Amino acid sequence: MDYPVLVETLRSALESDSTHLIREQLEDVHPADYAAALTEFVPSDLWKLLTVLPRADQAEVFGYLPAEVQVELAISISRRKLSPIIRQMSSDERADLFNRLTDEQRDSLLPALAHAEREDLLRLTAHEEGTAGAIMTSDYALVPPDLTVLEALEVLRREAPDKETIYSSYVVDKARQLIGVVSLRDLILAPVSMQVDELINHDPIFAHVDMPQEEVAALIAKYDLLALPIINDEHQMVGIVTYDDAMDVVQQEATEDFHKTATIGKLESSVKDASISLLYRKRVFWLVLLVFGNIFSGAGIAYFEETIASYLALLFFLPLLIASSGNAGAQSGTLMVRALATGDIKLRDWGSLLAKECLVAGLLGVTMSVAVVGLGYWRGGYDIALVVAFTMMLVVMVGSLIGLSLPFLLSRFNMDPATASGPLITSIADVAGVLLYFSIATWYLGL
Amino acid sequence: MDYPVLVETLRSALESDSTHLIREQLEDVHPADYAAALTEFVPSDLWKLLTVLPRADQAEVFGYLPAEVQVELAISISRRKLSPIIRQMSSDERADLFNRLTDEQRDSLLPALAHAEREDLLRLTAHEEGTAGAIMTSDYALVPPDLTVLEALEVLRREAPDKETIYSSYVVDKARQLIGVVSLRDLILAPVSMQVDELINHDPIFAHVDMPQEEVAALIAKYDLLALPIINDEHQMVGIVTYDDAMDVVQQEATEDFHKTATIGKLESSVKDASISLLYRKRVFWLVLLVFGNIFSGAGIAYFEETIASYLALLFFLPLLIASSGNAGAQSGTLMVRALATGDIKLRDWGSLLAKECLVAGLLGVTMSVAVVGLGYWRGGYDIALVVAFTMMLVVMVGSLIGLSLPFLLSRFNMDPATASGPLITSIADVAGVLLYFSIATWYLGL
Numbered sequence: 001m002d003y004p005v006l007v008e009t010l011r012s013a014l015e016s017d018s019t020h021l022i023r024e025q026l027e028d029v030h031p032a033d034y035a036a037a038l039t040e041f042v043p044s045d046l047w048k049l050l051t052v053l054p055r056a057d058q059a060e061v062f063g064y065l066p067a068e069v070q071v072e073l074a075i076s077i078s079r080r081k082l083s084p085i086i087r088q089m090s091s092d093e094r095a096d097l098f099n100r101l102t103d104e105q106r107d108s109l110l111p112a113l114a115h116a117e118r119e120d121l122l123r124l125t126a127h128e129e130g131t132a133g134a135i136m137t138s139d140y141a142l143v144p145p146d147l148t149v150l151e152a153l154e155v156l157r158r159e160a161p162d163k164e165t166i167y168s169s170y171v172v173d174k175a176r177q178l179i180g181v182v183s184l185r186d187l188i189l190a191p192v193s194m195q196v197d198e199l200i201n202h203d204p205i206f207a208h209v210d211m212p213q214e215e216v217a218a219l220i221a222k223y224d225l226l227a228l229p230i231i232n233d234e235h236q237m238v239g240i241v242t243y244d245d246a247m248d249v250v251q252q253e254a255t256e257d258f259h260k261t262a263t264i265g266k267l268e269s270s271v272k273d274a275s276i277s278l279l280y281r282k283r284v285f286w287l288v289l290l291v292f293g294n295i296f297s298g299a300g301i302a303y304f305e306e307t308i309a310s311y312l313a314l315l316f317f318l319p320l321l322i323a324s325s326g327n328a329g330a331q332s333g334t335l336m337v338r339a340l341a342t343g344d345i346k347l348r349d350w351g352s353l354l355a356k357e358c359l360v361a362g363l364l365g366v367t368m369s370v371a372v373v374g375l376g377y378w379r380g381g382y383d384i385a386l387v388v389a390f391t392m393m394l395v396v397m398v399g400s401l402i403g404l405s406l407p408f409l410l411s412r413f414n415m416d417p418a419t420a421s422g423p424l425i426t427s428i429a430d431v432a433g434v435l436l437y438f439s440i441a442t443w444y445l446g447l
Numbered sequence: 448m449d450y451p452v453l454v455e456t457l458r459s460a461l462e463s464d465s466t467h468l469i470r471e472q473l474e475d476v477h478p479a480d481y482a483a484a485l486t487e488f489v490p491s492d493l494w495k496l497l498t499v500l501p502r503a504d505q506a507e508v509f510g511y512l513p514a515e516v517q518v519e520l521a522i523s524i525s526r527r528k529l530s531p532i533i534r535q536m537s538s539d540e541r542a543d544l545f546n547r548l549t550d551e552q553r554d555s556l557l558p559a560l561a562h563a564e565r566e567d568l569l570r571l572t573a574h575e576e577g578t579a580g581a582i583m584t585s586d587y588a589l590v591p592p593d594l595t596v597l598e599a600l601e602v603l604r605r606e607a608p609d610k611e612t613i614y615s616s617y618v619v620d621k622a623r624q625l626i627g628v629v630s631l632r633d634l635i636l637a638p639v640s641m642q643v644d645e646l647i648n649h650d651p652i653f654a655h656v657d658m659p660q661e662e663v664a665a666l667i668a669k670y671d672l673l674a675l676p677i678i679n680d681e682h683q684m685v686g687i688v689t690y691d692d693a694m695d696v697v698q699q700e701a702t703e704d705f706h707k708t709a710t711i712g713k714l715e716s717s718v719k720d721a722s723i724s725l726l727y728r729k730r731v732f733w734l735v736l737l738v739f740g741n742i743f744s745g746a747g748i749a750y751f752e753e754t755i756a757s758y759l760a761l762l763f764f765l766p767l768l769i770a771s772s773g774n775a776g777a778q779s780g781t782l783m784v785r786a787l788a789t790g791d792i793k794l795r796d797w798g799s800l801l802a803k804e805c806l807v808a809g810l811l812g813v814t815m816s817v818a819v820v821g822l823g824y825w826r827g828g829y830d831i832a833l834v835v836a837f838t839m840m841l842v843v844m845v846g847s848l849i850g851l852s853l854p855f856l857l858s859r860f861n862m863d864p865a866t867a868s869g870p871l872i873t874s875i876a877d878v879a880g881v882l883l884y885f886s887i888a889t890w891y892l893g894l
Contacts, residue, residue: 028650032670153635160636167614167631184614184631188600189607203475221698223479224691226673243690244671247697251668254701255785258708262781262869263774270791271782272800279807283778287811287843288818290774295822297766302826305759312752315762319744319877322766327710327737327870331730334709335718338702344717353719360726364734371735375742379749396734422709422869423774430766 006037010049014041019052031057035064043076051081056161059088068273071100074109083112090164091117092137092245095124099134124239132216133209135249136230136239143169143182143196150192156184164242168227171200176236178229180204206231209238214253218343220246257341260418261334263287286423293427297322297434304438307445313380314441317372317388322433324368325395326426329403332357333425336407340417350408354401361400365393387444391437398436399429453484457496461488466499478504482511490523498528506535515720518547521556530559537611538564539584539692542571546581570685579663580656582696583677583686590616590629590643597639603631611689615674618647623683625676627651653678656685661700665790667693704788707865708781710734733870740874744769744881751885754892760827761888764819764835769880771815772842773873776850779804780872783854787864797855801848808847812840834891838884845883846876 006029013019026034034053038046038061046069050058062070062085074082074097086094086109098106098121110118120138127133141163143152156166169187171179180200190199206229207216220228220243227240256266263286267274274282301308308314336353339345345353369389376385403425407417453476460466473481481500485493485508493516497505509517509532521529521544533541533556545553545568557565567585574580588610590599599616607613618626627647637646653676654663667675667690674687703713710733714721721729748755755761783800786792792800816836823832850872854864 028648030650030652030670157635160632166635184635185607188604188613188631201475203477205477221691221694223477226690243673243694244668247668247690247694250694250697250701251789254697254705255789258701258705258781258785261705261708262777264778264782271786272792272796276803276806276810279803280810283775283807284811284814287771287774287778287815291767291771291815291818294767294770297770298763301765302760302763305762308762309756309759312756313749315752315755316745316749318765319748319769319881320738320741323741323744323870323874323877324734324738326873327734328730330709330870331711331734334705335711338705339718342698342702345719349719356723356726359723360730363723363727364731367731368734368738371738422777423770426773426873427770430770434766 003033003037006033007040010037010041014045014048019048022049022052023054031060032064035061039066039069043072047073047077047081050085055084056088059085059090063089063093066273067096067100068269070097074101075105079108079112082109086112087114087117090137091120091124091139092135092164092239095121095134098125099129127209130213131209132207132211132213132228132230132241133239135213135216135245136209136241137164137245138239139164140227140229140237140240141166141169143171145171145179145195145197145200147196148192149187149190149194149196149199152182152187152196153192156187164240165227168225168240170204170229170237170240171196172237175234178204178206178231178235178237181229204229207241208232213249214341216241217246217249217253221250253341257337257418260416261337261422263290263423290423290427293424294430296431297427300431300434300438304442307438307442311380311384311441311445313384314387314438316379317376317384317391318434318437320372321388321391321395321437322430324392325399325429325433326422327399328361328364328396329399329425329429330422331403332361332400333403333407333422336404337417340407340411347408347411350405354404357400357404358397361397364400365396368396369393383445387437387441390444391433391440394436394440395429395433398432399425402428402432450480450484453480454487457484457488461492461495466495469496469499470501478507479511482508486513486516490519494520494524494528502531503535506532506537510536510540513720514543514547515716517544521548522552526555526559529556533559534561534564537584538567538571538586539582539611539686542568542581545572546576574656577660578656579654579658579660579675579677579688580686582660582663582692583656583688584611584692585686586611587674587676587684587687588613588616590618592618592626592642592644592647594643595639596634596637596641596643596646599629599634599643600639603634611687612674615672615687617651617676617684617687618643619684622681625651625653625678625682625684628676651676654688655679660696661788663688664693664696664700668697700788704784704865707863708784708869710737710870737870737874740871741877743878744874747878747881747885751889754885754889758827758831758888758892760831761834761885763826764823764831764838765881765884767819768835768838768842768884769877771839772846772876772880773869774846775808775811775843776846776872776876777869778850779808779847780850780854780869783851784864787854787858794855794858797852801851804847804851805844808844811847812843815843816840830892834884834888837891838880838887841883841887842876842880845879846872849875849879 013022038049141159143155160166167184169182173179180202181204182199186199205223209230209232227242229237230239232238265282267282369392372392373385373389376388410419411417460469485496588606590602603613614631616629620626627649628651629646633646652670656677656679674689676684677686679685712729714729816839819839820832820836823835857866858864
């Protein structure tokens, strides 16, 4: 069903007071679509449209609602009404919601949960944001190794409704330490009388609760996993991270890096929902900071005022030279930042990449030099043409090497290479460009 | 097993001529890790280490090898030896490999395949790169709707070894048109005597073969799907795209957009493996093109030569003003480019975002203006301070609005908004900055 049609159907159901019919009309609508349509309504109507669904669907649709809307409902709907939904949510989504509430709001909702759920929730919300622990779910399926395949399938059948996935089940020992993993595919393929023991992969890929979420996502992507088991310091299994959460992490980390390379701080909401004050705060810091970087370029120009006064024609080429230096730097910088983020290159690759970059930058420098030499001759004659062409070659090379090296340097000192953003590299390349240009001019023109 | 240990084990097995023992030693090593370790060896050794594995594992490890290595083997190993592996590969990986071979190489390998595989391969490789058709696999499981659950599980058990996934099975009618989808989870949960018919989701999410791959990945991410069925013009089912391929697409598209925003063309290989000539070609185009953009800035400066000659102190602030304009533009441009790519915002949001941006840019402009007014007074006195502060406010606002609007403009004309890169926005903002600065100065200083 199309989105506008869906919203219209819901709206007219509300108006004609026939929301009880929705359940059958919209049986095949995906929970994600239903949730998206719900965001068009005010909380009271939204709540009415949500609660006509079967109980299990309510929790699923609620899980797909944007975080802000979930919080809004958690605050505005009474605990008694909300608690059945909260209890049915998957454990990681519930933990996400609680992380966004104030202490007071949490305290008011916690009594709605059973003791075991409460313990589980407190454990899940204890992990630092951005780690495996913060995105994992504790709704995974365990299977005892001493059963037959038939018995194991029976166990999964009983457990399935509460589990995030039953396509991978895990085997733990008495101390809850992870022993291995069994896929449902293998269970289905095996003779029903076989022991589960024989199907276990004893060397499963796993991650520690403290692993940064981007590394978790990279493991899942590399090994094409449906779910990655997460262990604590004692090698005990404490949760799983599923492929769909990994996909969200990949998107989110890429967005963060995009913003960082344009000197924008981490936004907690989408740019559409972000407030004016949030956008201002996330942008102003680097914008002001870079002003002071550019003062060096200004000072460079001031230092060479005499040269400039004698050859005003030199100024024509200033924007072109410093921009080319900055652009070449942004190119090689971005190549490195992205390749470091995806794991394509490592710190130790710096040397070989530097050697290659020298050649590429040399070629680019010569090309750019050829591209401007005619312009130089036309605007300023033979001498200026030579100065401009030679400077161009040099600044493109210098810009490229700065762009290549800065991300490695930051990485080396455990800072995020994405901070070596376009604007930062451009500012540094600008200073280098100004100094090189006027030094060469002063020297060659004999001033 | 650690990567260096694994490589060492393989190396010593080769040296002591005991590769036949590897099979047991490395039973639990993941195929992805085995493949990664193999890339450390020359083709003949690689081949030796690959073919000691059981047949089914050979194809899986081969599938994890980097594309260049696959092609190298396809060329250097005789068809008779290679064909068993090629036959066992999953259909989408086989199609990828064939897409990278020359016509001659394809013709030499095709006879190695059975008739049905050959037909399938030709169908899969016929789709344009970057579409659903190009990344889908034809190894999906079909289940007839008129069976009981028990019978359906038996069908899946028989089909499983050849299928990419059995966790989602599809139901088609006599004309092979897609009717619905059944999850293995539902089959496992249902009573064995139930009809499959009752478990079918009749309104499955699906995509057309021509859908761009980034939209396919977005659908899979939005609905948390394991696999997305792909249909042709006649609504016939022709394949599925699985979550792991979608994850690769998300990574790859983000990388492409990163590179584009730094004016780097599409790289077919990782930056580590890219040749010098490839890197040069992908970078030189925009670098040269932007030179001509910057000529306008130069011309702007030349036009105001008289103003500059009278007030050389103005030059000190030139880099600072045009860089700030460019940086503000890069910030808002990047915010838009990324939000358009992830679907967070649509073309129709331009109006409301523009209104918000005007306020944010205004605040940023005022802040930046305050940040430089003291500097202006110190370097050039009261008049210059006023000119610089006023210009700063204006250029930050103008830069931001250019950055915001350009991606929408490109999108409107069906061009990729990522082309509205930092360097392009910076160049345009530079020109605006130069003209505004010297116009205001000329006017205010009464020249």
